[in-house]
Amino acid sequence: MAAHSATVAPVAPIRRESTLLQLLRNRQGLIWLSYLVLLVAVALLAPTLALYDVNVTDLAATNAKPFTPGHPLGGDGAGYDIYSRLIWGSRQTLIAVLIVVSVSAAIGATSGLVAGFYRGIFETAASFVSDAIMSLPGVVLLIALYAVTGPNLPAAMGVFGVIVAPTYYRLVRSIVITVRKELYIDAARVSGLSDLRIVGRHVLWAVRAPIIIHSSFIMAAGIGIESGVSFIGLGNPAAASWGTTLQRSFNGIYNNPWGVVWPSLLISITILAFVLLGNVLSDVLQSSSRNKVLSARQRRSVIARSAAVIGEVATAEPSKDSILSIRGLRIGYLTPDGEVREVVHGVDFDLRRGEIHGLVGESGSGKSQIAFATLGILPREALVLDGSVFLNGEDLMADPRKMRAARGRRIAYIPQEPMSNLDPSFTVGAQLIYGLCAVRPMSRPEAREILLALLQRVGIKDPERVMKMYPHEISGGMAQRVLICGAVASEPDIIVADEPTTALDVTVQAEVLDLLRELSEERGLAMILVTHNLGVVADLCHTVTVMKDGRFVENAGVEQIFDSPSDPYTVELLRSSRSVELMEIAS
Ligand SMILES: Nc1ncnc2c1ncn2[C@@H]1O[C@H](COP(=O)(O)OP(=O)(O)OP(=O)(O)O)[C@@H](O)[C@H]1O
Numbered sequence: 173m174a175a176h177s178a179t180v181a182p183v184a185p186i187r188r189e190s191t192l193l194q195l196l197r198n199r200q201g202l203i204w205l206s207y208l209v210l211l212v213a214v215a216l217l218a219p220t221l222a223l224y225d226v227n228v229t230d231l232a233a234t235n236a237k238p239f240t241p242g243h244p245l246g247g248d249g250a251g252y253d254i255y256s257r258l259i260w261g262s263r264q265t266l267i268a269v270l271i272v273v274s275v276s277a278a279i280g281a282t283s284g285l286v287a288g289f290y291r292g293i294f295e296t297a298a299s300f301v302s303d304a305i306m307s308l309p310g311v312v313l314l315i316a317l318y319a320v321t322g323p324n325l326p327a328a329m330g331v332f333g334v335i336v337a338p339t340y341y342r343l344v345r346s347i348v349i350t351v352r353k354e355l356y357i358d359a360a361r362v363s364g365l366s367d368l369r370i371v372g373r374h375v376l377w378a379v380r381a382p383i384i385i386h387s388s389f390i391m392a393a394g395i396g397i398e399s400g401v402s403f404i405g406l407g408n409p410a411a412a413s414w415g416t417t418l419q420r421s422f423n424g425i426y427n428n429p430w431g432v433v434w435p436s437l438l439i440s441i442t443i444l445a446f447v448l449l450g451n452v453l454s455d456v457l458q459s460s461s462r463n464k465v466l467s468a469r470q471r472r473s474v475i476a477r478s479a480a481v482i483g484e485v486a487t488a489e490p491s492k493d494s495i496l497s498i499r500g501l502r503i504g505y506l507t508p509d510g511e512v513r514e515v516v517h518g519v520d521f522d523l524r525r526g527e528i529h530g531l532v533g534e535s536g537s538g539k540s541q542i543a544f545a546t547l548g549i550l551p552r553e554a555l556v557l558d559g560s561v562f563l564n565g566e567d568l569m570a571d572p573r574k575m576r577a578a579r580g581r582r583i584a585y586i587p588q589e590p591m592s593n594l595d596p597s598f599t600v601g602a603q604l605i606y607g608l609c610a611v612r613p614m615s616r617p618e619a620r621e622i623l624l625a626l627l628q629r630v631g632i633k634d635p636e637r638v639m640k641m642y643p644h645e646i647s648g649g650m651a652q653r654v655l656i657c658g659a660v661a662s663e664p665d666i667i668v669a670d671e672p673t674t675a676l677d678v679t680v681q682a683e684v685l686d687l688l689r690e691l692s693e694e695r696g697l698a699m700i701l702v703t704h705n706l707g708v709v710a711d712l713c714h715t716v717t718v719m720k721d722g723r724f725v726e727n728a729g730v731e732q733i734f735d736s737p738s739d740p741y742t743v744e745l746l747r748s749s750r751s752v753e754l755m756e757i758a759s
């Protein structure tokens with residue numbers, strides 16, 4: 173947070189849309205919400221929609237194929253009409269799911285709320301119980317229950333609700349603990365509100381979105397468990413549920429294989445609906461609680477209004493001998509009260525071919541914003557208020573298509589955390605080959621050849637073997653080498669590296685920095701190196717920009733910065749970094 177440093181351009185607040193409206197505007201949200209509403213309607217209207225009563229069997233329906241007259245989805249071995257059973261089953265299934273959610277949310281969320289708010293002995297006890305429940309084998313418990321109650325779906329679902337209650341407990345408790353620390357709760361308390369009012373007003377507001385999202389996933393799990401429980405025979409065979417329907421059809425799978433398809437399809441689609449709706453909800457609810465993503469029209473009007481306040485800045489020409497020129501770049505974010513907080517205040521920047529340029533400054537000074545802007549990967553809610561990014565004289569900022577074409581091809585990126593930038597479910601080789609083929613038209617064997625040579629070049633001893641490994645099988649240093657290999661493979665002109673060695677061990681750091689220097693010299697690569705480590709800058713960079721509060725305070729050759737810094741802030745930065753170094757040597 174560096175609000176004190178930012179220029180705030182007051183623009184009229186933007187009205188928020190209701191959550192439901194945002195949900196309906198999202199295509200996925202609309203589809204899955206409609207599906208679920210339809211499902212509820214079917215469950216309510218079951219008596220009219222079903223062709224037969226729940227427990228009516230019909231000799232003609234025995235193992236009937238689908239589209240038999242009177243039995244649109246066929247029948248099972250006992251002569252039940254599958255279509256009617258599924259319609260009735262939607263009732264049973266939705267009731268089962270409601271039991272799971274209400275039991276688990278009631279127990280878990282309430283205890284989490286109390287534990288997080290009052291802490292102390294209750295929290296200790298509740299956390300113990302929650303851990304104990306989580307360590308129980310759920311399915312075994314359900315089977316044991318069967319011995320006591322017999323086939324009883326509501327009881328089984330209630331027990332399942334207790335089993336998953338700790339997930340709510342943990343979620344709610346951790347949120348309440350953070351919210352409670354925040355200032356507005358203190359403010360509320362000082363103004364003499366009772367605990368109940370504070371919980372109602374502020375804490376419930378903070379936990380409501382996570383609870384709704386989590387419930388959607390629990391409902392998906394509930395459907396799965398209901399089907400599973402009924403399928404292994406713990407449900408009431410007389411009551412129609414999707415699980416029992418599936419079980420019956422499964423018993424007669426050799427006589428009528430189609431019978432299995434319908435309930436499976438219904439169960440899968442409904443689980444999918446809850447999970448995907450949960451994802452959409454999480455987008456909608458969580459983004460609106462922090463930063464609003466504006467529509468293109470709102471975005472233009474905010475930018476225009478803020479330009480009117482600050483005044484147009486004449487866009488300068490790019491420098492002739494630079495490969496990358498940034499001119500008058502201003503980036504802002506909308507605050508919750510609808511004002512624009514500017515975090516980068518009109519910076520100019522030039523990068524020549526083969527130059528390694530260090531971008532240093534304290535946390536929150538805007539280094540990453542500049543790196544992201546160069547790559548065109550600013551967060552969706554970011555507002556580019558003004559300015560241009562010229563690559564070889566072409567303005568990328570003005571044309572998103574050019575930006576997309578340049579990204580990964582002409583300008584490559586090396587991230588801070590190598591591990592989280594590799595997909596755990598694919599081998600290293602598969603990801604590298606996929607990435608390379610996406611930016612340079614070539615066949616997979618060709619890409620493989622290039623990458624094997626490059627992996628060798630970035631210091632990986634046995635590239636063939638590493639290609640076959642999954643990310644969790646390699647070390648952090650190796651992962652960063654792999655990503656550097658991926659970045660260099662597309663033969664870019666510029667590499668943007670945001671703290672590329674922070675996540676690595678000290679010994680590995682030096683090796684990776686050496687590698688970056690060598691690659692830059694070999695290939696004439698220009699590099700923007702974002703770092704807070706002046707040692708890295710002294711070691712690697714030709715030129716340096718020092719940033720503070722969204723402005724460039726000094727921009728010069730590396731010798732000049734270290735030998736005769738002109739800005740007091742640079743002097744301060746050098747002094748503090750030296751004292752950190754001395755401390756490290758002393759310890
Ligand atoms: N998505 C966002 N919404 C609102 N403000 C943001 C967002 N992302 C960044 N900011 C603000 O932009 C400013 C600059 O952030 P930036 O990440 O560029 O800093 P940095 O210099 O890279 O810091 P660090 O060294 O911690 O990475 C900060 O004040 C930050 O609060």
Ligand code: NI
Pocket residue numbers: 539540541
């Ligand atoms: Ni950063």
